[in-house]
Amino acid sequence: MDNADSASVSCPNPRVIMNIQLSDKLKRDYLPDIVFNDGFVCLYCEISLVGIKYVYEHLDDDPTNNIRENIALSCQSCNNKKPSSTTMKQIALTKKAENEKRNYTRGRAREVASPSLKPELDINQTNFDIASQYLSEVVATDGCIEFKTALDSITMRCKTQTGTGSQTAVRRYLDALVSSEGKFMVVQNSEKRRVIVLREGN
Ligand SMILES: [Zn+2]
The missing domain is CATH 1.10.10.10 (Winged helix-like DNA-binding domain superfamily/Winged helix DNA-binding domain)
Known part of the structure; x- marks a missing residue:
């Protein structure tokens, strides 16, 4: 589904493809920080994600915007419901703003995929x-x-x-x-x- 590495094999411009989906590497990089800040729960219904299927969710619905501030965890069920729920979209944008503020107030670089990790x-x-x-x-x-x-x-x-x-x-x-x-x-x-x-x- 979101395997950027295999997708890049047949693409004439791998550099572009790599930015389109959240790579497994970025997921591994982000997960500890996400669970540290948000807990290991669904952003929307707050169910514990232990033992159930979950997804890395793009808060602004832009699948190419893979910065840390735009990523949260969601259960599969909420992920399916989000496209038709204005309430959930609002929760997502509020969370994104909160993430951005957290970074902004600490004066950190915005690009997480840069060589110097925060x-x-x-x-x-x-x-x-x-x-x-x-x-x-x-x-x-x-x-x-x-x-x-x-x-x-x-x-x-x-x-x-x-x-x-x-x-x-x-x-x-x-x-x-x-x-x-x-x-x-x-x-x-x-x-x-x-x-x-x-x-x-x-
Ligand atoms: Zn949920």
């Missing part, structure tokens, strides 16, 4: 990677880890390694990592505790 994107990416790395290590060794234990350990690691990392933020990274598109998933063990295991196929 510091805040970087720190969220680093903490997200710490969470992902930690889960990979522990799950490879032990097979699973209790959600609460992972939350505490990763929060500690983030604080040690980057000097930042609130439990709220780490919980959001974990939600994204155990989502339908993440490498991991949450199951209940025999003691009815929520544990994180590797998703089948990973």
Whole structure:
């Protein structure tokens, strides 16, 4: 659907094509910052996106405008409804204005795809990677880890390694990592505790 890399193969001008759709690379770059700021929920109905299909949504409905400020997460159902809902379009534009203000007040460059990533994107990416790395290590060794234990350990690691990392933020990274598109998933063990295991196929 939105695989910019394969689309560019047959195109005489790959540079143009690459800007048309949000690439998987940009999705990976943006996700930690999006969940840090908005939570891992649908922008419109606020349902948790853990375990359900979700999409990266262009807030101004321009699919070529791939700057961070124009991207949010939406459940599939709301994404389908948006074209015919003025209320949802309004929510989207309000969110975009909010994102722009956040950037403007901090005096940051607007073009996220530029070589120098914004510091805040970087720190969220680093903490997200710490969470992902930690889960990979522990799950490879032990097979699973209790959600609460992972939350505490990763929060500690983030604080040690980057000097930042609130439990709220780490919980959001974990939600994204155990989502339908993440490498991991949450199951209940025999003691009815929520544990994180590797998703089948990973
Ligand atoms: Zn929704």
